[in-house]
Amino acid sequence: MVERVMTLSRGWSLSARGIGKALETIIEDGIARLDGAFGAANREAGSQQLSVLFCAEIQLSRQGWYDSGLVSAESALDRFTDGDTKTYWREPEGRGSRLAAGSVMEIHAQGKDRWTSLRQHWESEHQALSQVMHVRGELEVSETQDEIVLNEETFEPGSVADIPWYGGGAFNDDKPEGPWTGWPSAFFYVPEFELVEDGATIRLLVRMLSPVANDDGHQVKEVLQRFLRWFGKADGHPNETADAKLRQADLDGEDGADIRIESWYRDAVAQTAAEIQSGAYHKLVLARHRTVHASRVYQPGRVIRELMVHYPDSFVFAVCFNSSCFVGASPERLVRVENHVANVDCLAGTTARGASDQEDAKLADALLQSSKDRKEHQVVLEWIEQRLSDFSSEITHPNQPQIRKLANVQHLHTPIEAVLDSGVTMLDLAAKLHPTPAVAGTPRDTAISLIRERELMDRGWYAGCLGILQGNGDGEMCVAIRSALIVGRAATLYAGAGIMGDSNPASEWRETELKLRPMEGALTSSDRASVGNTPFEEGLD
16 A cells, blocks of 8 residues: 655755755655554564665756756766766666666676576575565755755555666676776676666665664664765865776786787687688687776766767666776667567677768678678577577567667667566576677687687676666666776777688778777767866756
8 A cells, every 4th residue: 555645845955965855854754654654564574584675765857956966877977986886877869877876785696607696696685575665755946946845755665576786797707807806707786876867857766775763863864975975066086096006007008009919819810710711610709908098087977978979879888896997888788678578689790880871871781791791690690599499489580680870880780589488587588698699609618718718808897798687587788898997097998809710800900990989989088078077967958
């Protein structure tokens, strides 16, 4: 049953602290009602070592949020050097953005069966919850534009289906090295704070595990302190942590390494193509890296803004962990699950964009006619179909690949849809699909072994996958390509190309150059931007 309480006279100043006071009121009202209405049940759950997940939510206009002196999700992301886990997620074509900060529940896994282990941990965490409760409040700005008013509170029970888990996993289960030191093989977490921007509306969700009604408000005060630290205005620039400086020192020697890497890459492509021609395996994706440096600590929020402007048709993401931040704009969905239907992108085969419409069409037609690229694409398509068949007897896709045009490249693209068997979750599909031949090769085990042996780097989360898992098993993940890892003033960029028997070393090098451009351009532009400029908070209608 839903209990509604109208409150028409509770108002606070239109400021960051005013929003904080409104949030504090909503949290305290919710905890009091939780304790009063479900106190006996909660005490019994506590004796059984079960928990309550409490969620307080405020909703207000985007303009009201910024007028209160609070920052956008992108600007809040710039505070990544505080060491707290954060995730930024924006789906293609501007369907809203999300920033998840802090953690109230976490699951980690490593080893070959990490995805299966994640599902087991995920189910165990849900089973350890006795209930999920929500309190929501709508805030409006007064006619005088100097006050916010809480117009309505709603208190209602929820379910595990309401819980979002943010996270993902590395390309493989190797122990991370170099700039990836300290990163997990795979993890998901339920955020303490979730800022959702969708059109003209902003929602802030704050989660607490088993909140206490009689602790003199200490728990709530600590939450509000973190709220102001992450979303209040702040001057200056992010500081370099000691950890970032140590790991960055290892990257400084990468300057001028492109000539060495190009020589290695061309030789590796030639060797790989010869091995494929001899029948040793079918396909191998060879990746390389480039390290660039900024004049000051990179701000991932600025990088994200650049990517959003230039690559609106991609998944724009950032994961900040252990004082470093992994950012990117990926055109490739690994999987989306909604209402028992899975959607998967087969994206393999690449060419450049043309300088004119005529040249662009000519390049696209050549890509469609390329036997090398069509064969590479078909290998990936058949592999995905075979994997999906373990969970579905109804798989459909177009008979011929389409052209997917991005800002800097064109790909062969086949969208695949599968009606899933009962009980299948996104984690089950991730375990089967990742890594795909589009980022590894075939046979997969052979390809992963060769990548370990042949590449001059640890891929870390590059070509891994990340996204949001819902509590009911639905969700969406992208393949983490077109990406870079930021550590202090250094950023390591990654790009790869699918090698077939007729691959040309010079052509494959040029393809990786094209794929590096999105991140290199975004990093360069963000470094040039002035510290005080925050375009997402300025110039609002």
